[in-house]
Amino acid sequence: MTLIYNALSGAVAAQAALNTVSQNIANSQTKGYTRQGVLLQTSTAGASNINPGNGVQIGSLLRFSDSYKLQQMWRANSELGAHSQTQPYLTALETIMSDDKSSISYAMDNFFKALNAAATDPTSTPYRQAVITNADSLSQQFNSIYNATANQLISIQQQQTAILPSLNESLQGIADLNKQILNVGANGTNTSALQDKREQLIDSVAGQVAVQVINNPDGTASVSLKSGQPLVLADTAASLSYVTANSARTLTARFNNSNFQLDDTKVGGQLGGLGDYRDNTLQPLQTSIAEMAQQMSQKINDQLGAGFKSDGTPGTPLFQFNPASATGLLEVSDGFVAGDLAFSSDGTPGDSGNLSLLVGIKSQNITLSSLGDVQLGDADTQLVGQLGIKSQQNQSQLATATTIRSQSEDDWKSTSAVNTDEEGINLVEFQNMYQANMKVIAVANTLFDATLQMFG
Numbered sequence: 001m002t003l004i005y006n007a008l009s010g011a012v013a014a015q016a017a018l019n020t021v022s023q024n025i026a027n028s029q030t031k032g033y034t035r036q037g038v039l040l041q042t043s044t045a046g047a048s049n050i051n052p053g054n055g056v057q058i059g060s061l062l063r064f065s066d067s068y069k070l071q072q073m074w075r076a077n078s079e080l081g082a083h084s085q086t087q088p089y090l091t092a093l094e095t096i097m098s099d100d101k102s103s104i105s106y107a108m109d110n111f112f113k114a115l116n117a118a119a120t121d122p123t124s125t126p127y128r129q130a131v132i133t134n135a136d137s138l139s140q141q142f143n144s145i146y147n148a149t150a151n152q153l154i155s156i157q158q159q160q161t162a163i164l165p166s167l168n169e170s171l172q173g174i175a176d177l178n179k180q181i182l183n184v185g186a187n188g189t190n191t192s193a194l195q196d197k198r199e200q201l202i203d204s205v206a207g208q209v210a211v212q213v214i215n216n217p218d219g220t221a222s223v224s225l226k227s228g229q230p231l232v233l234a235d236t237a238a239s240l241s242y243v244t245a246n247s248a249r250t251l252t253a254r255f256n257n258s259n260f261q262l263d264d265t266k267v268g269g270q271l272g273g274l275g276d277y278r279d280n281t282l283q284p285l286q287t288s289i290a291e292m293a294q295q296m297s298q299k300i301n302d303q304l305g306a307g308f309k310s311d312g313t314p315g316t317p318l319f320q321f322n323p324a325s326a327t328g329l330l331e332v333s334d335g336f337v338a339g340d341l342a343f344s345s346d347g348t349p350g351d352s353g354n355l356s357l358l359v360g361i362k363s364q365n366i367t368l369s370s371l372g373d374v375q376l377g378d379a380d381t382q383l384v385g386q387l388g389i390k391s392q393q394n395q396s397q398l399a400t401a402t403t404i405r406s407q408s409e410d411d412w413k414s415t416s417a418v419n420t421d422e423e424g425i426n427l428v429e430f431q432n433m434y435q436a437n438m439k440v441i442a443v444a445n446t447l448f449d450a451t452l453q454m455f456g
Contacts, residue, residue: 007440009055014434082273128338210268307342307354315342
C-alpha cells in the first residue's frame with residue numbers, strides 16, 4: 001500500500017536524521033568537528049494523476065563546511081605563526097640592548113667620561129688606569145651583545161630545523177587522508193570524519209608555512225606554498241629539509257624525486273617569520289654592531305698612533321678587533337698599561353693635545369649599513385630605537401593577527417560547529433516526524449485489517 005510505503009520512508013528518513021543529530025551532539029566538544037545533516041527529497045509520483053507521491057528519500061548527507069571560511073582561518077594562522085615566533089626574539093634583544101647599565105651606549109659614555117676626567121691630569125696613573133678599565137668594560141659589552149645576536153642565530157636555526165619533522169609528518173598525513181577519502185568515497189561511505197582530520201592537519205601546516213589549498217572534485221585536497229611549489233598532490237607529499245653547502249644553508253623541498261630551493265624568508269608561517277627576522281632584522285643588526293666596534297676601535301687606535309706615550313714613544317693600539325669571534329669581537333690589547341696611553345701630541349709629559357682629539361672621536365661620524373652616517377655616540381641609541389620600532393610593529397601585527405584568527409574561528413564555528421540548542425530543536429522535530437509516520441503506519445494497518453475483514 002502507498003500509505004504504508006510513504007509512512008515507512010518518512011520513518012526511515014526521520015531515523016537517519018536522528019542518527020545525524022545524535023552524532024552532532026556527541027561531538028559538540030570535539031575540536032575540528034564539522035556538523036552534519038541530511039537532505040530530504042520527495043520521491044516522485046508514479047504514473048497516475050491521483051498519486052501524490054512515493055514518500056521521502058534521503059538525497060544526501062550534508063557536511064556544513066564553508067571553503068572560504070576555512071581559507072580565511074588558515075591564512076590567519078599563517079600570520080599568527082609568523083609574528084608569534086618572532087616576538088620573543090625581538091623582546092629579548094630589545095631588553096638586552098636597552099638596559100640602562102649594560103648597554104653599549106652606557107659603556108661608551110663611561111669610556112669617554114674617563115678620557116674627559118684624564119684631561120684634568122694627563123700624567124695621573126689612576127686616571128689613565130680608569131680609561132683602560134672602561135675600555136675593557138666597553139669591549140665586554142660589545143662582546144656580550146654581539147654574542148647575544150650570535151646565540152639568537154643559532155637558536156633560530158635550531159628552531160627552524162625542529163619545525164620540519166612536524167611539518168613533513170602533517171604533509172604526509174594529508175596525502176594519506178587524500179588516499180583514504182578517495183577510496184572510501186568511491187564505496188559511498190561518509191568521509192566527513194576523514195575530511196575533519198585533513199582540515200586540522202592543513203591548519204597545523206598553515207601555522208608553520210603559508211599555504212594555498214584547492215579542493216578537487218574527487219574529494220582530494222591539493223596543498224601548495226604561496227609561491228606555487230606543491231606540498232601535497234593527491235597521495236603524494238613533499239618533504240622539506242635544510243641543506244648546507246659551502247657554509248650556505250638552504251631550505252629545500254623534495255617532491256616526486258625533484259628538488260626545489262625555497263626562500264625561507266618568504267614561505268610564511270612560523271618558518272617564514274623566523275627566516276624574515278633572521279635576514280632582515282637580526283643579521284643587519286649584528287653587522288652594524290660589528291661595524292660600530294671596528295670603526296670605533298680603528299679611530300681610537302689611529303688617534304693613539306698619532307700621539308706619544310708617557311716615555312715619549314709613539315702610541316700603540318688600545319683595541320684589538322676580531323670579526324671572526326662571537327665572544328671576543330673587541331678586546332683591549334694584551335699587555336696594554338696606563339703608560340701606553342698616548343695622550344701627548346708633542347711627546348711632552350703632561351701635554352693633552354692628543355687626548356682632546358681622542359675625546360672628540362665620540363662626535364665623529366661612522367657609517368653603519370643599517371643606518372648610514374651617524375655620530376659614534378648616537379649609533380647604539382639609534383640601533384636600539386630601530387629595534388624598538390620593529391618590535392612595536394611586530395607586536396601590533398601580532399595583536400591584529402590574533403584578533404583576525406579569533407574572528408575567523410568564530411566565523412567557521414557559525415557555519416560548521418555544533419550548536420546544541422539548534423540540535424535540541426532538530427531532535428524534537430525529527431522525533432515528532434518519526435512518531436507521526438509510525439502513527440500513519442498504525443492507521444494503515446488498521447485500514448488493511450478492516451479491508452481483510454470485509455472479504456473474510
